[in-house]
Amino acid sequence: MMHRVDVLLDEHGYPIHIGPGAMSNQQLFEPHLSGSQVAVISNETVAPLYLDELLKALGETEVDVFTLPDGERHKTLESYSAIMDFLMAKRHNRSTTLVALGGGVVGDITGFVAATFQRGVGLIQVPTTLLAQVDSAVGGKTAVNHPGGKNMIGAFHQPRCVIADSAVFATLPDREYRAGLAEVLKYGVIADAEFFAWMEAAGDGLLNKNPDTLAWAVRRSCEIKAGVVAQDERETGLRAILNFGHTFGHAIETLTNYRRFLHGEAVAIGMVMAADLSARQGCLPLEDAQRIKTVLQSFELPVCPPAELSDDVLHRAMGMDKKVVDGRLRLVLVEAIGQVAVSEEIDASALNATLNAADALCDG
């Protein structure tokens, strides 16, 4: 069954099409191909699996394909520059359309290229991971990493549409799939207690990748994200709640050189830490913090930072996060399952306790 979620923005709203086989449906692409040129950007893992299928759906159009190496460590200005060279060499012009076929890395970097090639060209996101379907492909954030921090260079650039094919989960490695579940759970924590409870109860059912279950989980996640983005396209306020767990998570990713954890895994740890901090500051009942951790553990996700990262090192890395405003750390705290708030009132000793990896956080 196909679902459609509309992201309603002032100038350039767009549809998200969700369901098995979406990637093969030419009718979903056709309205969004403005010119006669298309460039598909993918990676060496995803292209062999889905490129042929996608090319058929792109029909008669002239298509050039650029294949990145796989992995977050290639989400750099160097890769961005290589794609620019490719588009120039293939003489793409301002009316070209870029199609991102891959996970978050491919989507973010292709989005940033689309935002800035000749000051902006069309973009279609075809996310092939759960994480990308519920997060990075929706909302118009694009970026590459800097050695000093994740997503430090980027732009806002909305896609013309997102094609979220539920059939891709069949080939998605289990580890990546579970990492995506962390972001799905995030939507429950920040905005929908019922959705959270559904995931809590679904347990093994979710891990079995039932396509209908997943299409629904992706749809609900996209609805929540689209609702937030529609209210705050440029992240001046409300949108910050989508970063729940991410300031901790990004610090962990940076300090482990983006190699040890998948993004969703780092976010899982970050959410547990943010919930822990919320409980320590007295704004969340301890048992709710525990519920979040328990569900993530049932997804076999990591829930505590590597022991070798001292609280000092973590604290410093968090200070480089984009969410820092004038030197003040701003974090998303949980007030109840389904309700969060951005806070600058961070208690230093509570934060230090949370940051200490040897703490009780990682025991239970």
Place this chain on the structure above:
Amino acid sequence: MMHRVDVLLDEHGYPIHIGPGAMSNQQLFEPHLSGSQVAVISNETVAPLYLDELLKALGETEVDVFTLPDGERHKTLESYSAIMDFLMAKRHNRSTTLVALGGGVVGDITGFVAATFQRGVGLIQVPTTLLAQVDSAVGGKTAVNHPGGKNMIGAFHQPRCVIADSAVFATLPDREYRAGLAEVLKYGVIADAEFFAWMEAAGDGLLNKNPDTLAWAVRRSCEIKAGVVAQDERETGLRAILNFGHTFGHAIETLTNYRRFLHGEAVAIGMVMAADLSARQGCLPLEDAQRIKTVLQSFELPVCPPAELSDDVLHRAMGMDKKVVDGRLRLVLVEAIGQVAVSEEIDASALNATLNAADALCDG
């Protein structure tokens, strides 16, 4: 005397302050410094002349300064990347403000950094050339060059304000000053026959750099540009008329590796070529094409392309321009002094005649 022109945009309009001493006026900067951090980006030629003055006007704020080498050939992704490294090393965050102190290269590259550092930070343009004051600092276009073409990588990012100090012309090399006059004349050609006639009559007066005359010329240029930009911020239509002469000009710049001509000089040649083509296609009286050429010659600007650039080579280079839509060349043609139109109806033999550098175009 100080002038103020307001660029009226839907979301983020901004003022342009024009007049001698504007750069030293702290009150003009103060409302636009959002955070406690400021980074001034300048170049090795301009910084020794104006940095101290600017720093005084920035007052108590913590300021970091990055100095680029001088020249269009440094308007590259490499320079962009170096500025990003600098901002990261200095731990600038999302609330920082970048100040571009310099000509078009510094303004364009700093603008692109501001557009994409942490997905967008504040920008104040302090243009120190005539060209930058009337063109590149106004309108929100930012970019770097690619070896395959000028301004191929960039974004739209509006400044918070523009400070156009008329005192800077005293130190501006004559050649750069005259190159700027080409763009000033452009505004007359595209939108204001009276302004054109005023420049035609001003002759030597303009070359003497009278500050009041210049403040007025800058003001009128900014008014015309602001009016066009307000109607078409993202260059989907009307804004294309600002590119009068630029498709030819960019091709010449690209083919001479951005070294032989200043941008305004290339645009002067491009305007003469565009007017020549307009006359050949029968939409502009020959004597009006001649008037444009005569004024540019009175400014001692070049008016024909280098003889060694064949029409084939020029034609191909024009095909890489951003204004090409689906392989069709679109050019701004003159219908009368003060009135232009974008046309895709380019007569091939007329264009070839114009492109032929050995042609009568360069004789009279």
